[in-house]
Amino acid sequence: MGERIFLSSPHMSDEGYEMAYVKEAFDTNWIAPLGNNVNMFEKELAEKVGAKAGAALSSGTAAIHLALKAAGVRDGDVVFCSTLTFSATANPIIYQNAIPVFIDSNYKTWNMCPKALEEAFEKYPEVKAVIVVHLYGLSADIDSIVELCKKHNVALIEDAAESLGTYYKGKHTGTFGDYGIFSFNGNKIITTSGGGMLVSDQEERIEKARFWATQSRDQARHYEHSELGFNYRMSNVVAGIGRGQLKIxxxxxxxxxxxxxxxxxxxxxxxxxxxxxxxxxxxxxxxxxxxxxxxxxxxxxxxxxxxxxxxxxxxxxxxxxxxxxxxxxxxxxxxxxxxxxxxxxxxxxxxxxxxxxxxxxxxxxxxxxxxxxxxx
Missing domain, CATH: 3.90.1150.10 (Aspartate Aminotransferase, domain 1)
Known part of the structure; x- marks a missing residue:
């Protein structure tokens, strides 16, 4: 029996880019969920994929959760979701006490079928958001899906956890909808050991997501909270790994x-x-x-x-x-x-x-x- 061959395991750069940024975090004593690596990873990832802004978070799941919240999904709202995916795509719908309706794939893309999505819009005209997955790095038929979402005035969230580096008609997946999410879990194409990113051209929504992800702490001398918050921010150490990984x-x-x-x-x-x-x-x-x-x-x-x-x-x-x-x-x-x-x-x-x-x-x-x- 030969050495173990893994499905998809973490792979650090030969050049040691990651350690240089991690060392910077230690040398400056910024190892909390804020710091230069966090700020720069957000900037560099957003620039890489062509989005205006990004929020570095603790996981791709957290990114989907905040995307749903940013899209205004609340108790009892219907959310369409690709059925052929990992549960992390669908779980945040339940976090928001919303109702998932699962949409089938087609053989052309293995991803969300536009015809099934159109049928779902007819059945559930009150739908609040759509989550489409780019499975195994294969792009969905995103033009058709964007067109349907615009027609029905519904927010589109792209789960690009598996498709960082995938292009649809020359443009990065994760940048066609209102929100895009990426994952840096240990098995992804680049990894921070665990982490995710929410991207959008709606910069004010990304700023709000950062606020929610930092326990919704208001600007005050004391600890003031006027909204429900979450402990979702990425650490400066983890972000350093991400900056190094992004280079390769x-x-x-x-x-x-x-x-x-x-x-x-x-x-x-x-x-x-x-x-x-x-x-x-x-x-x-x-x-x-x-x-x-x-x-x-x-x-x-x-x-x-x-x-x-x-x-x-x-x-x-x-x-x-x-x-x-x-x-x-x-x-x-x-x-x-x-x-x-x-x-x-x-x-x-x-x-x-x-x-x-x-x-x-x-x-x-x-x-x-x-x-x-x-x-x-």
Whole structure:
């Protein structure tokens, strides 16, 4: 058994950019949730993606929560949400005591289906906000979704937690809606160990989000609070890691794309394997390389075969509308997301993977097909 191959693990820069900024935080004794690294990380990330302002927060989940709050979502409001995603996308809807309605994917993008979204608008004209996810670094059909949201005068929140570095028609995902969110969790394309960012061109809303994230402390000599607050600000140490990681984002994206192309070239010859969709307007970061299986070999067969060789893989996200906690809420669609879940698998996409590592993964999968003597 070879060394462990991870799905997507933290990868610090070879140049040590991160440590330089962390050292600055220690040298200046600014290790609290404020300081130069926090301010500069907000500025540098916003500039990188083309947004006017950003708020550095403790997680991507916190960023979605504050985006919903900034969009005016309150008790009993309806929020449309991509169903094929991680629960962190949907949980903040419940934090606001709002009501999620889950929207199906389509096969063209694996992301929110504009037709299903249009149907949802007809059924719930009172909807307050839409959360669209750019799954695995694949861009949603964002023009169509933006058009529908503008038509119905509804706020659009882009969950770009998995798509930092992805472009839609030459523009960064996360910058098309009213609010965009990014995650820097340990498995993301760049990481701060934990953290997130809320971005928007509405600078006054970002300033308000910072206020809420700092326990809504009013300007006063004493501790004065006229609004509910949250302990959501990013620390200066963590922000330093983020500043260093941002310097090598393009390098990480290049490696993710290389990994995807390697798998596609090596595995396309196998009948029964289909790859994530590619569209002419989309330049994905390929955060995770995912495939679907259409024959007798099932995702669990591949996962278990890889596990035996100390290689990590994962099923595609289980849709929210069939999760035990969320299944009581409405769902609009035709079971595309369920089909992707049942047939999909995420292959190891760690940016530290070598050619030998990639070949190990490929050989295990090829061996599985060969040993089972599958004929399609």
């Amino acid at each position: 984002l393009d390098e990480r994206v290049d490696k993710k794309r290389y990994i995807y192309k390697y798998y596609k070239k090596a595995l396309s010859e196998l009948d029964g394997i289909e790859f994530m969709p590619e569209n002419e307007w989309d330049k994905p970061n390929y955060w995770l390389s995912a495939i679907t299986l259409t024959g007798k070999i099932r995702p669990i067969d591949v996962i278990e075969a890889l596990e035996k060789e100390n290689i990590e893989s994962r099923p595609v996200w289980k849709p929210m509308h069939i999760q035990p906690f969320f299944e009581k809420y409405d769902y609009i669609g035709s079971n595309v997301s369920e089909n992707l879940f049942e047939n999909g698998i995420c292959l190891p996409s760690d940016t530290k993977m070598t050619e030998d590592d990639l070949n190990r993964v490929v050989e295990v999968i090829k061996g599985l097909f060969t040993c089972n003597l599958i004929t399609y």
